[in-house]
Amino acid sequence: MPQARLQVPRISDAIASSLERRILEGSLKPGDRLPPERELAADLGVSRPSLREAIQKLASKGMVQSRQGGGTYVTDRLESTFFDPWRDMLGAHPNLREDLLEFRRMLEGQAAEWAAERATDADLERLEKAFAALGRAFAENDLDQRSACDIAFHQAVSEASHNALIGHLAAAMLRLMQDNIRLNLGELRAVPGAADVLQNQHQALFDAIREHRPAAARAAAQTHIDFVQETLAQSLRSVARRESAARRLGTDFSSTPTID
């Protein structure tokens, strides 16, 4: 008769667990492509069938998705559980944007503080790259590029906090606000000097993390968000004036308050 005795550890379980851990820690982000099976198997020092069994296990849990000839990709199952319900609600209830902004202020402040405490050399390297890319994007003034780099930079900060929940929540939140961030950058472009101030704030945040000054990092992150919010509010007043003028001319386009 079948008895529940001590089991020999299956190597496929160990592999699956290891990959899961990488996903949780953020070194494998949703949308990322896993290395080819042959290469990954060699890296892990296991055979391809064993690796495949592990991948199948993750696939059955919905954490990865494989396409023959294409590759294996990490899905966003973990992030979607928290924030998907909010996506459509944000459109319906604009007052939620305040809550979201407030929440983001807390989340990114905490992420910055922890990042300053815990950032490794690898984290700093990633931050350095993201910051450099952000600088280039600002110089080129390409809106899509700028919003993508902006998100990537803030995401890098969140990952440097070394808290899986912060990392995933920040990723989900930033994705949720992606459209708004792009719109807001467009608005802020009209504000003289805003680009330089923004980049200075990014610089301050990056420096604080690099120099491991948690309080300064938190302050920098929150100052950044406060600035965006405040400047945007001012800018929107003039937008509202332009729109009310446009409306009188028959042009109808709805402007929703946006967030970066």
Added chain:
Amino acid sequence: MPQARLQVPRISDAIASSLERRILEGSLKPGDRLPPERELAADLGVSRPSLREAIQKLASKGMVQSRQGGGTYVTDRLESTFFDPWRDMLGAHPNLREDLLEFRRMLEGQAAEWAAERATDADLERLEKAFAALGRAFAENDLDQRSACDIAFHQAVSEASHNALIGHLAAAMLRLMQDNIRLNLGELRAVPGAADVLQNQHQALFDAIREHRPAAARAAAQTHIDFVQETLAQSLRSVARRESAARRLGTDFSSTPTID
């Protein structure tokens, strides 16, 4: 870039489906032993690795269980709550609990602070009720009742923060940790005086919110969580001793650190 193309049907999926169907239909009953892999593979006209991938998939869903040299058996209990991806993550990756606890400390601290700033009379009334119910539950020493009231109280605090995201996240998080909270209360019951200290902390939190003292509220909430964490860590050491003794007697059960 990854595209959603039409997928070729994977043979391992077909096998898993077929076996699943047999189990659900009853032709493979719980406790039954599956034919040997080699034989079953030949019967189904597939290779053994493909069959193994299918079996691993079922095993990860908890429907079958394999023992090297013994065979593969249909599990007796079929249903499990595998719907929340974070839930099984928590079971599989203990270090994630640290992250969750850390995150909870931040979230509930902020919730308490904002609640102290913004609580309305209606909020205070709800808090009053929840606090009273918590006191009664502590007096009756009913574990389920206590964990339910504990959660309800913390939930009430989060809702008094008047931030929809905080409320939603706290609810999701508390639900995620519900089982742990119940277990932890059971552990803490063995610690002399813990119940009084806990209730005093709840009282301090409630008072700070009622008297609109944000900093005190945040401190009270975080002190509460720190206390639970610390006391629990101490308590778990004795649990570990008990379990290691049990293991020597052949009882095999994994002890996972729990959180309240």
Added chain:
DNA sequence: TCGGTAAATTGGTAAAACCAATGCCTCGTT
């Protein structure tokens, strides 16, 4: 410059072989 074809890449499947744990079965001992 565009489009299509061929080659490289990559996941999917198969076969064979060996290892390790399990369990049955036989043989030897008492």
Added chain:
DNA sequence: AACGAGGCATTGGTTTTACCAATTTACCGA
């Protein structure tokens, strides 16, 4: 005859190798 120890067949676990099929990429010609 009963019991126990050891051996052997069974069976899941892992690896290696090979080939197939879908996709992607790069190159070349129109």
